[in-house]
Amino acid sequence: MASSKDVAKRAGVSQPTVSRVINGSTNVNKATIEKVRRAMEELNYRPNLIARSLKQQKTKSIALISGALHNPFFVDSTTTIVNVANAHGYRTLVYFEEQGNNEAVYEEVLKQQVDGIVLSSIFIDDPVFKELEHSKIPFVMFNRRHQAGGNFVEIDNEQAGALAANHLLELGHSKIAWIGGPTNCSTFDGRLLGYKKALGELGKAAWIKETDTTESDVITAVDQLLALEEPPTAIFAATDAMALSCQSYLMNKGYRIPEDMSICGMDDIPMSRHAAIQLTTVTHEELKPMGQFAVEHLLHLIDSPKEVRGSMQVTLKPKLIARHSSGMKN
Amino acid sequence: MASSKDVAKRAGVSQPTVSRVINGSTNVNKATIEKVRRAMEELNYRPNLIARSLKQQKTKSIALISGALHNPFFVDSTTTIVNVANAHGYRTLVYFEEQGNNEAVYEEVLKQQVDGIVLSSIFIDDPVFKELEHSKIPFVMFNRRHQAGGNFVEIDNEQAGALAANHLLELGHSKIAWIGGPTNCSTFDGRLLGYKKALGELGKAAWIKETDTTESDVITAVDQLLALEEPPTAIFAATDAMALSCQSYLMNKGYRIPEDMSICGMDDIPMSRHAAIQLTTVTHEELKPMGQFAVEHLLHLIDSPKEVRGSMQVTLKPKLIARHSSGMKN
């Protein structure tokens, strides 16, 4: 691969002059620019971003540590974040949460010298928070938050959980199950809390199922619920992805949705709108996607001098979208 | 951030020695290793991968240029590729195809000094093929292929199209529509060709709808089909994503699937198995995911000396999965 030195030689100038042409420095003669441009084309020259990053001590790249894509929620956020970052001249290194091996992921990211980090996969008491703060790399959390605060954008999960539970209560259900993920995630913790508060005395421990969010684990939970003496007549699944697993499994077993079981999810993933799915769900008011909030603030942090970096703590208001998967108790 | 020089100073050794410890060189005294390790921990040292990449002239990273994730097919392949690469010590820079702006994406990727490229978004006569060959960076295509060959893994699209068409024919349909994407992609081109061959005289131009694969465009196509004097009784959508759009739109209009319209997709995305969806589809025989083929061969290419780099041209055999969305013509 041709280097700027090769270009310089061919154009009959010095390497710094080539560098100036590349970066659009003003103080360079028009004729020289032309010579250099020609040489660059002839050699099919492309600037080496690795070398530039080393010299400038910044990589113009951010890391995204996302939840696994089998949850469509993270599909949309990943797309948004990559595209917004791109539009601002930043590239995105995409990493996926690895069950129980997140430590290695963070370690890897820190070696990459990224200019900032967006993460969706932090636990409420994750020790990585301190490490990240110590590293001085700006970072923004979205969807999930950490107990210590920091920069984050989330939905009001407690309110969301209450919204879902109240919706089902209003439909006449009194036996309402909660199926979610590990409660060391702020999302699941909040959604469960809101559910409990809304149900009050009606909430029973047996109807609360904490899973690892995989389809098989969700199915196991559903089976356990159906085997109860008092099986629930409605399910609040803490994500649409889990709600879809419930829905499919129940339908395969001959249950009708919502006649035999009402289902409410959360996230409003695109699939929930499909005519054959029609999933009742909770999402946030449409300002802009959470991922966009997060990456825009991150880029803002990166561009600000360290001393004046403001913080961002956004908690979006949830709203319920009632569709066909939830109905009156009969 | 602490550098290897800082570590060296603290440990009372030279920088090269630190480097040797990092990379597990054999010829270094045990006591020295210990000193260095301690210094690294005390300084919270992390090797700078940018500098390493510059020195070694390889980045241990690959680029993935993928179709947009709103098509679930690319969700699975992206996950697979990132994970496999990771397991082999390579990180993945994820880029998304940009309608009409792919040139810029390739340009960006080439500046990144990646060790290899996996791409799913090439056109059959894409001029970028030559550029990539000229750049000497190994690259592997999956899903779509280029007319010039190269390394690729694909499904036998022609056979797949025929499989779908024949399935619908066997169900008694004679008016079968094709809805797909631009035929300058080998996938759509092949699927259309197979469809045409299977239908023979029965295939009518009016039933063939080439879209840009977006939901709105697919819906427009469906509307046009329904408005025909002889509307089709079955649709072969060239991807499951498009098939889902058709299905949802038709159901919203009151059509019953498959009684009023049979639908067959292709890709067998996970959602197609949902009990409420039950999409008939075409996929390839289960050896391993296409993305895995691609990335494994790419890593193999990277590790091989340039002179002995073999080629890979895999065309997987398609199979039909009949589900509930296609039924007998009544």
Place this chain on the structure above:
DNA sequence: GATAAAAATGAATACGTATTCACGGGTTTC
């Protein structure tokens, strides 16, 4: 037309690492 100011350029350097080479001290070999 002399002097100051501005514009254009190159030499030297630094970013953090891995690698090559040289060197000293210890061990083996006959």
Place this chain on the structure above:
DNA sequence: GAAACCCGTGAATACGTATTCATTTTTATC
């Protein structure tokens, strides 16, 4: 006991770029 060898280490260097500084050339000012 000298030659041959291996082990452990440091000095010097290179990767490709951007930047600082000094220098030369051009333009502006009176």
